[in-house]
Amino acid sequence: MKKKLVASVLAAAMVLPLAACGNNGGGDSTSQSSQSSQVASSTAGSESSSGGGAGTETTEAYFPLKDSVTVTIAGRREDAETAMSERQIFKDLEEQTNLKVDWIDWPGSQFGEKQGLAFSGGTFPDAMMGNFILSTTELVKKGAEGWLMTWNDYINEEYMPNFYALCQRAPGLLESITAADGNIYGLPQFDMVGLSITNDTLVINTEWLEKVDKEMPTTIEEFYDVLKAFKEAGDLNGNGKADEIPFTFQFNAGNNGQLSFMGFTGLAYNTQHERVCYKDGKVVYVPQEEEYKEFLIYMNRLYSEGLIDPECFTMDQSTYNAKTQTPEPTCGVISIWDAARINAPIAGNDPEQPGVYQYLAPLDGENGKDPVWIPRYTPYNRAFCFVVSADTEYKEELVRWADLFYDLDTSIMNSKGVVGIHIEEKGDHVYEAIKKEDGSNWSTAEKSSYITLDDGMYGIAEGDCEMITQDTPQSKASANPLYEPYFNPNHVYTYALMSEEEAELDSLLKPELVKYVDTWTTDFITNGNIEARWDEYVNGLKKLRVDEFIQLYEAIGARSSRK
Amino acid sequence: MSAGTAKVTSNRIKESRDNLLFDIFVYTFLTIALIVVLYPLYFVVIASFSDPYMVLRGDVIWYPKGITFGSYEKIFQNADIWIGYVNSIKYTVVGTLLNVVLTVFLAYPLSRSYFCLRKPFTLIVLVTMYFGGGMIPTYILVNKLGLRNTMGSLIFVGAVSAYNVIIARTFFQSNIPSELEEAAEIDGCTKGRFFFSFVPQLSKSIVAVLSLYYAVGHWNDYMKGLLYIDKREMYPLQLILRGILMEGQGLANDFADVDEIEAKLKLAESLKYGVIIVAVIPPLLLYPFIQRYFIKGVMIGSLKG
Numbered sequence: 001m002k003k004k005l006v007a008s009v010l011a012a013a014m015v016l017p018l019a020a021c022g023n024n025g026g027g028d029s030t031s032q033s034s035q036s037s038q039v040a041s042s043t044a045g046s047e048s049s050s051g052g053g054a055g056t057e058t059t060e061a062y063f064p065l066k067d068s069v070t071v072t073i074a075g076r077r078e079d080a081e082t083a084m085s086e087r088q089i090f091k092d093l094e095e096q097t098n099l100k101v102d103w104i105d106w107p108g109s110q111f112g113e114k115q116g117l118a119f120s121g122g123t124f125p126d127a128m129m130g131n132f133i134l135s136t137t138e139l140v141k142k143g144a145e146g147w148l149m150t151w152n153d154y155i156n157e158e159y160m161p162n163f164y165a166l167c168q169r170a171p172g173l174l175e176s177i178t179a180a181d182g183n184i185y186g187l188p189q190f191d192m193v194g195l196s197i198t199n200d201t202l203v204i205n206t207e208w209l210e211k212v213d214k215e216m217p218t219t220i221e222e223f224y225d226v227l228k229a230f231k232e233a234g235d236l237n238g239n240g241k242a243d244e245i246p247f248t249f250q251f252n253a254g255n256n257g258q259l260s261f262m263g264f265t266g267l268a269y270n271t272q273h274e275r276v277c278y279k280d281g282k283v284v285y286v287p288q289e290e291e292y293k294e295f296l297i298y299m300n301r302l303y304s305e306g307l308i309d310p311e312c313f314t315m316d317q318s319t320y321n322a323k324t325q326t327p328e329p330t331c332g333v334i335s336i337w338d339a340a341r342i343n344a345p346i347a348g349n350d351p352e353q354p355g356v357y358q359y360l361a362p363l364d365g366e367n368g369k370d371p372v373w374i375p376r377y378t379p380y381n382r383a384f385c386f387v388v389s390a391d392t393e394y395k396e397e398l399v400r401w402a403d404l405f406y407d408l409d410t411s412i413m414n415s416k417g418v419v420g421i422h423i424e425e426k427g428d429h430v431y432e433a434i435k436k437e438d439g440s441n442w443s444t445a446e447k448s449s450y451i452t453l454d455d456g457m458y459g460i461a462e463g464d465c466e467m468i469t470q471d472t473p474q475s476k477a478s479a480n481p482l483y484e485p486y487f488n489p490n491h492v493y494t495y496a497l498m499s500e501e502e503a504e505l506d507s508l509l510k511p512e513l514v515k516y517v518d519t520w521t522t523d524f525i526t527n528g529n530i531e532a533r534w535d536e537y538v539n540g541l542k543k544l545r546v547d548e549f550i551q552l553y554e555a556i557g558a559r560s561s562r563k
Numbered sequence: 564m565s566a567g568t569a570k571v572t573s574n575r576i577k578e579s580r581d582n583l584l585f586d587i588f589v590y591t592f593l594t595i596a597l598i599v600v601l602y603p604l605y606f607v608v609i610a611s612f613s614d615p616y617m618v619l620r621g622d623v624i625w626y627p628k629g630i631t632f633g634s635y636e637k638i639f640q641n642a643d644i645w646i647g648y649v650n651s652i653k654y655t656v657v658g659t660l661l662n663v664v665l666t667v668f669l670a671y672p673l674s675r676s677y678f679c680l681r682k683p684f685t686l687i688v689l690v691t692m693y694f695g696g697g698m699i700p701t702y703i704l705v706n707k708l709g710l711r712n713t714m715g716s717l718i719f720v721g722a723v724s725a726y727n728v729i730i731a732r733t734f735f736q737s738n739i740p741s742e743l744e745e746a747a748e749i750d751g752c753t754k755g756r757f758f759f760s761f762v763p764q765l766s767k768s769i770v771a772v773l774s775l776y777y778a779v780g781h782w783n784d785y786m787k788g789l790l791y792i793d794k795r796e797m798y799p800l801q802l803i804l805r806g807i808l809m810e811g812q813g814l815a816n817d818f819a820d821v822d823e824i825e826a827k828l829k830l831a832e833s834l835k836y837g838v839i840i841v842a843v844i845p846p847l848l849l850y851p852f853i854q855r856y857f858i859k860g861v862m863i864g865s866l867k868g
Contacts, residue, residue: 074793079806080827083795104793109809110802113789121702123711318828322619341825 062400064098071394074104074118076111076130077455081448083107084129088450089414099401106130119147126392127402131454132383134186136495137503139384143185144500149388151184154399162406162459166190169461177384180499180559186384187402191415191460194467197487199270199376200253200260201479203339203357205332208236219364220264220298223333227307230332237328247302248309249335250320252518256335258299258312259374263362263486265291266369273374273493274510275517276553283493283554287517288541293534294367296524303525313522329356340474354473361482373486385457402457411458412465414451422447429465496559502552509549516544611635611836619832634837637830641807644841647800652845654799655781658718662777663770665723670731671758676741685732692725698790705791716791717784717799724780727773734769735762771856779846804842807834 075084084090085103094100104125106114111130118124124147128134134142142148155174157164167174170190177188204216204226212229215222227246230236236244250256254271262268267286269277275286286292302308309315309331315323324334327345334357336342343355362373388398404410408429416431417423422442423431436442444453452458471477498506520537524530610618614629622628638644672678673685696704701720710716739762747757763770785801792798808831 078827079803079809080830085795105795106793107795107802107806109806110789110793114793117699117702117790120699121706123706318832319619321825321828322616325616326620 068098069397070100072102072125073127073129074106074125076106079107079109080445124389127388127398129386134384139185140179140503148185149390159399160403162403166406166459179497187386187457189383189385192462193460193465196476197375198483199255200335202360203334204360205329206358207356208332219366223363239328243330245309246307246332248331249312250315251313255337262295263372264365265294267291268372268374270374276493278491283550285546285550288538296530299525300528338476359479359482362486372488372491373483375487405457406459411460414456415458418450432468494560496556512544607836607839611840615833634833638837643803647798647803651800654717655778658781659774659778661718663773666727666731670728671735674732674735688725688728711791712794717787731769739765768856771853775853804838
């Protein structure tokens with residue numbers, strides 16, 4: 001009896017999906033084919049409109065190639081995105097240039113292994129393309145080892161008119177992609193329009209604030225009082241369960257973490273800063289500074305009184321999202337990307353309303369120091385995206401092909417979307433995103449059947465175009481006026497590319513320091529006794545050669561475009 | 564089985580207290596073990612029908628909550644999964660066929676005592692159990708042979724497993740005695756005829772065991788696909804499943820679009836359990852048919868080495 005039931009359930013499970021798949025598959029493919037013809041015309045449109053621009057003439061004379069050439073390019077993409085070989089943009093490009101690309105597919109989940117094999121197994125393709133195709137450290141290493149073609153001789157008006165023009169529009173870009181040995185090993189993605197200026201923001205539950213009869217806190221003492229009041233008020237969300245958490249964050253997470261919150265001490269960093277920053281014009285390693293101790297003592301005080309989420313050290317992002325985005329609020333203060341995502345499940349998605357959770361301005365440490373908040377993107381988005389093999393026969397073809405992507409209209413298409421499908425032109429280079437027919441936004445996976453998105457090169461300098469966004473009290477842009485005054489350019493660390501030796505030393509020192517600091521930080525916050533153990537902790541840092549690490553970053557920072 | 568025996572004995576002789584206590588202990592222990600093994604499977608099933616965020620918050624424990632078929636809908640809409648499904652079935656069927664044929668061809672001669680090179684060949688097979696070329700050299704070899712991005716790389720690499728050869732050899736040794744072969748020879752049967760007409764009849768159970776081992780191996784194979792295949796239309800199912808589960812995980816850098824990451828994480832969470840169910844259905848369907856051979860075949864193959 002039981003066996004039969006299982007068998008019939010399995011049989012049903014097998015049949016149903018097949019039927020469903022048949023239907024959906026059919027529907028999808030028809031709608032897709034009708035849209036892809038649209039893309040073809042709009043791509044062609046943008047290509048021809050750019051034809052009149054300066055510098056394109058040499059390229060036009062070069063492409064289409066008289067004799068078709070086939071190059072092998074490995075393309076990194078996210079798993080949900082369309083494979084490079086099936087994207088409309090590359091089909092169009094192939095027609096226009098007569099340069100055929102034999103794509104090697106590297107989905108994100110396989111990327112590390114496949115790229116490793118390409119280097120060690122002797123199957124290095126003519127070029128590699130994709131978001132962070134080589135980290136800056138790998139780039140200088142592989143470059144110095146002679147794997148990669150150098151671009152120095154090609155970045156000029158003759159070979160790369162579009163990229164050259166971009167470098168004129170974006171001063172500092174060229175320096176920031178030049179390695180310490182003076183070579184340029186890869187091409188970047190560069191887009192300075194429509195960026196968010198912060199990573200993490202603090203939001204506070206105003207409903208609870210009213211219930212406990214407190215004002216928006218402005219100093220850390222008031223903040224402590226508010227958390228304490230949240231804790232003592234008990235069942236604030238009225239669900240009968242003791243599930244209220246006064247303050248939650250995801251330890252060390254760039255967008256949900258405690259990193260900018262630390263700024264009340266006067267020092268802070270975010271994930272891209274390797275825990276260093278400038279203090280009085282000198283590079284310091286934040287975790288060994290007095291400010292860090294002050295932060296730890298404060299956090300320990302919150303922790304020991306049960307004001308911090310005890311899960312903050314262990315949650316992954318999915319758990320954190322699930323915890324913070326609940327229909328009935330369970331958290332008092334949350335460190336999060338923006339307020340809209342946590343208000344939506346509570347009050348429905350009405351972005352015009354301020355919502356239950358509102359942005360909380362950086363707190364004053366009352367220690368005589370100016371509080372800081374960490375800005376996003378410092379100083380550039382230096383995501384290297386395209387490298388060419390030193391051994392390829394088709395250097396010139398690849399250089400000129402790559403340059404096509406830096407044409408402004410092509411860049412806007414690849415970064416923001418296809419005009420007429422994903423975005424709408426509202427004026428001269430002023431765009432607004434279009435929603436899908438059902439009112440939802442286009443996801444990157446959907447857009448990727450047309451264009452490269454972050455898997456390809458683009459170059460948009462400040463002022464090249466404008467994106468119209470509807471700012472609401474909940475959207476991230478509304479938080480900007482609160483946080484922007486606390487950005488301190490003299491404080492935030494800025495990079496240049498490392499040399500091979502520097503990269504080597506960095507990879508030797510950094511992981512040990514990170515592990516050590518994280519272990520101690522967790523221990524300090526949960527167990528306290530900080531004053532007594534601080535010297536022991538700092539001595540440990542010295543043994544892990546923290547001074548050398550500081551010197552290293554001092555040297556790197558000195559070469560950066562920060563003047 | 565043991566329940567039956569217990570009943571029979573209790574009818575005949577009065578059970579002693581000790582035996583009863585022992586039985587209680589055994590049954591309690593086994594029940595706990597059963598729950599420990601079964602619960603995760605049960606959880607996967609109920610989680611696949613529940614609201615992913617409720618699963619993440621730990622609300623789903625005994626029964627599905629916020630019942631939704633969203634994850635199955637998404638799975639069946641995902642073209643990649645079906646490509647992977649078809650590919651994996653193809654690789655499994657062809658690969659298993661080749662594996663079994665080659666293994667039997669190798670194991671049979673090694674089981675015959677009159678085969679003069681038996682010892683050196685057995686040694687050669689054994690050596691491969693302990694020493695391999697390593698990943699990179701194998702990769703270079705496959706590349707030089709021109710097998711990358713072909714089905715060949717998935718079915719020829721590791722086509723014969725030394726472990727299975729030894730199981731099969733032991734089986735042949737003990738189940739196909741040389742007396743039988745001699746008797747057939749007296750009736751005028753050649754060695755070749757014997758191999759093709761008698762051996763298959765007598766070795767159904769070992770073939771079933773080998774097929775299951777190899778088929779499950781092919782179905783679950785992730786590494787070979789990862790190393791040798793880089794065309795989307797050729798990915799086996801496991802690569803695609805891992806891709807779905809990893810979605811949004813490696814993206815937590817400071818430059819990525821946060822809304823996208825969250826959407827992807829949510830998708831991965833919602834697909835996770837459904838995908839596991841979908842992926843285990845084919846092996847599950849295979850087991851009931853092979854199971855009866857399975858137990859017999861493995862016992863014969865391994866114990867009398």
